[in-house]
Amino acid sequence: MKKLLRNPLSMAGLIILLVFILVAVFAPWIAPVPDMYANNPNHDPYRVPRYGWGNTPQAPSKEHPMGLTHGKYDIFYGIVWGTRTAFKVGLIVTGVSCLVGIVIGSTSAYIGGKFDEVVMRFVDVFMSFPFLIAAIVITTILGRGLDKVIFALVLFRWTGYARLIRGNVLQVKQEEYVMAAKAGGVSHAKILIRHILPNTIFPVLIQASMNMGSIVVTASTLSFLGLGAPEGYADWGQMISFARNWILGTPDNPLAYWYTVVWPGLAIVLFVLSWNLIGDAFRDIMDPRIQG
Amino acid sequence: MLTFIARRLLFLPVVLIGVTLLIFVAMSLLSPYQLVSTYIKSPEELKNQSLDDLVRKYGLDQPVHVRYINWVKNLLKGDLGYSVSANMHVAEAIAKRFPATLELALFAIIPVVLGGIWLGTISAKHYNKPLDHFSRVFAIVGWSLPDFVFGLIVLMIFYGVFGWFPPGRLSMWADSIVLTGDFVRYTGMNTVDALLNKRLDIFWDAVRHLIAPVITLSYLWWAYLLRITRSSMLEVMNKDYVRTARAKGLTERVVMNRHVRRNALIPVATVSGSMVLGLLGGVVIVETVFDYKGIGLLTATGAQQLDYTLVLGTTLFYGLLLVLVNLVVDVLYAIIDPRVRLE
Secondary structure, three states, X not given: OHHHHHOHHHHHHHHHHHHHHXXXXXXXXXXXXXXXXXXXXXXXXXXXXXXXXXXXXXXXXXOOOOOEXXXXXXXXXXXXXXXXXXXXXXXXXXXXXXHHHHHHHHHHHHHOHHHHHHHHHHHHHHHXXXXXXXXXXXXXXHOOOHHHHHHHHHHOOHHHHHHHHHHHHHHHHOOHHHXXXXXXXXXXXXXXXXXXXXXXXXXXXXXXXXXXXXXXXHHHHHHHXXXXXXXXXXXXXXXXXXXXXXXXXXXXXXXXXXXXXXXXXXXXXXXXXXXXXXHHHHHHHHOOOOOO | OHHHHHHHHHHHHHHXXXXXXXXXXXXXXXXXXXXXXXXXXXXXXXXXXXXXHHHHHOOOOOOHHHHHHHHHHHHHXXXXXXXXXXXXXXXXXXXXXXXXXXXXXXHHHHHHHHHHHHHHHHHHHOXXXXXXXXXHHHHXXXXXXXXXXXXXXXXXXXXXXXXXXXXXXXXXXXXXXXOOOOOOOOOOOHHHHHHHOOOHHHHHHHHHHHHHHHHHHHHHHHHHHHHHHHHHHHHHHOOHHHHHHHHOOOOHHHHHHHHHHHHHHHHHHHHHHHHHHHHHHHHHXXXXXXXXXXXXXXXHHHHHOOOHHHHHHHHXXXXXXXHHHHHHHHHHHHHHOOHHHHO
């Protein structure tokens, strides 16, 4: 942990991440729900407010510090509340797929034999599809929506963790203290949970935290393709898909609508960057091969 | 060597059954009425027939195992159903669009591999020096840039501002020539066909349209390859035989190129399989951003219009492609690293 704080790159990552956490927590104060919805108890704060009719974006102004994007959606509001969406998707997908992967991977390795063989071939099949394309198939079949995106991502993400923990458990399984526990008549479930998992789970958790960034990228990619969050939901990927229509600007000013792509793009890049900076430092610390 | 390949080939049907089963399970989430579209052979069939007739005709009311066997039988005949969004048979659409994607992949693979390995070597050579830190930041930023964001920025700058690299596959004038009978389609790849037809102007036009997507794909993959090459080079540099080579008085260049890099490339070869996997996903995005009419854009537009027939068909195609690519990668790997064959 000390090494993490001493490295300027990972330090930068931690600071950026902290800013995002603060933005997510204080979203209702940073970008309050506009007054026009105050009397509507059914109003969902994740719905980005629209100011006016027509589609043409509007340059940043005092009321709308980052401007209005396609469909007059407020960019600043969308980015602030989109931070919450990003954390929500990232944390749920990582958490659930990690849990599923650990349970299936460790039991498979512990039981071993034919069972293990079958489970691993199963994992192989799941892993032989490109992650993004698999997610596209699932969201096409199930329909649009954030919950479906989360489901699709979990469905094709757990396999990586399962494979990782399986390898670790297979190693630890042979250790003498496991043998000792077995000889002492400790139940299988207890051996797995109390003796094996604590010694194998750590690398998986690190791997999982490093994948947060890529999960958020995939989720926003689905939104970019129009398969993710419903229209008008605060989501960075969707804001970029809005920007697509205006990317070429006006004939005399090709950069006329720069703000529609730059702000949401910056939000995604910084978010992912912060996770990757931390993960990269972690990897160097954990990887003893490089420390020659 | 031959036994190694034979063993791999034996494993092939198992993977194929797995891949088809997975897609079939995904399909069975749809109701029989929705599924009819994945079976019919032309829109004509919808005339004079009720949906219930069609469901019965294609056996969609049968038990699961019967349906699976029937479906696989159809697949073996190359029948993937009729796509509403592409307005043609799925197999036909894939055959039509695949050359474009192949062309893009072929143009991208050389700068990706050479550039990535070169950057990784430089980074490892200057380990912990400014150049290394610089390339690391370059890699992390590249790794953090989602392809659709980077692609849009490339489009905005190189097309919007400078007007150099337009989206699409060909300019209007070139497209109209390609569509005439005088221009013979040999491969479906514009650059190759243009050269075979001795039309240099069309060749340049096609290349001009390829540059922006290739830049986008390359930058993102450089980041990945740089990282792997770097850490694998650093590992090898600590090996005894490298010290021996230095002690023999070999020049630094020979040590680096002959002793270090050759061995460091083995892990790089291992990831080439997963690179192809990622490249296929990346192609969907890049083709969407640059309106490049390949198989990725076909899948994306199909998905947007909820054309599951098309999406399932193309996915199956990706799956088969990957199985084959992985087989080739494994064989190449066994050639590079003889230790693998002994396992």
